[in-house]
Amino acid sequence: MVRNLREHSRLGDEDIEQIKRLSFVVRPYQPNEDVIRQGDTPTAAALVLSGMVGRYHLLRDGRRQYLSFHITGDMPDAQGLFIEQMDHTVCALGHAVIAFIPHAELVRAFKARPALGFAIWRETLIDAAIFREAITNNSARPVLTRMAHLFCELFYRARVSGLTEHNRLELPLNLVQLGEGLGMSIATVNRTLQQLRISGSVEFRDGVLTVKNWAKLERLGEFEPQYLHLKKASLL
């Protein structure tokens, strides 16, 4: 958590101390298991310790729309701190381990150390920037570009957090979930994956993303990482 906040915010020793004093509960999750559901009122904030989680809206007809994907170090429901009712569901994608920090303790820490609150506030703002990019991605880009862009974003974020091995990233998603995130049918997901593979830029198979040619992938996805607001600018 500390490492992650430092990716984008300056924190003093006392802020770090304050973080270390926070209590928490840890719990593992099965693939596809919900962590918090739409309509719930959480009293603790989740922090991903390992694995991945996703957030999704449930549609009238039972379909899902995935809104974002989160990796180790992310707080996928920080908004629960100041918004009573969840308007979406958070669920584990593969196996995941989550820590829960009581809201009351966090709020107390923010009052003692405003800078800590500002850092987490900033994290929720970056979250919003990622949502904005998803609006643009899903609304205005053709399917190939759209998928390439998502892969760029996921790989880039994982890279910054040190979660990639060389050019590989574990991505516990299936075609259905990819489609539910990108707003395309499973058939199109499959065919688009093939196009990407043929292009030699990236390959996604069996839950592993392998970047063959980052420059090409970035170009295909029209990816410009400024919106992620991370310090390490262009590291690839």
Next chain:
Amino acid sequence: MVRNLREHSRLGDEDIEQIKRLSFVVRPYQPNEDVIRQGDTPTAAALVLSGMVGRYHLLRDGRRQYLSFHITGDMPDAQGLFIEQMDHTVCALGHAVIAFIPHAELVRAFKARPALGFAIWRETLIDAAIFREAITNNSARPVLTRMAHLFCELFYRARVSGLTEHNRLELPLNLVQLGEGLGMSIATVNRTLQQLRISGSVEFRDGVLTVKNWAKLERLGEFEPQYLHLKKASLL
């Protein structure tokens, strides 16, 4: 601003006092004039005093993707407080008047009165909830539902803020901008508007939205306002 924060947050007298002490600069804008541009580093936060503003991403090919629309009382760039570089542009839709409050003063106020900071934090979180809904709307709903949903959201928010006259709302948008917000071509926007008009639920003409049948519009748009996290639950 006070009225708006109170729609969703509890504030004490001292918080209100703190707000009243903030200094600001007011400036009018022409239709389509940019308020803050992608890449800029703002030092003051904008508050809409009258009119409407929109936020948009600029695409490679020069097209725009509108991300959200904001009405009187909104702070469309609160994220600028803790994010240095704008990742999108804010622009006036019709004629608009904007107040600018220096970031430094706001941060000082937050340190003095954490509850005030939490209230504005909450506002940025509701913003994010609106973005999430836009992802779902633009990715997973057919054009008629999608447009109906947007109209529901805009009318509902305006209604809560007391900006509607009976069943009418001034919406300084043209078909191009509607299309750029909903991810559809101008031809489809036009044809979809006609369908809505024929359905007898809503009419949009010459920058005025007229709700003929709210219940029907809500049904068409699969609109469920919980995601707006406003206190006044179902007021229509």
Next chain:
DNA sequence: CGCTTTTTTGAAGATGGTCAATGGGTGTGG
């Protein structure tokens, strides 16, 4: 090995996009 789940493929069809032309309204200048 049988069962389920996931991926892959093909063909048909619908939705929405592109393009091009038309029309209405408004403002400007001759």
Next chain:
DNA sequence: CCACACCCATTGACCATCTTCAAAAAAGCG
């Protein structure tokens, strides 16, 4: 006052993209 230009809305025809549906192949898993 009229002619013209310009912006925005409107319409039609054609076409591309993507979805749907159905079925087969492949991959886990008891």
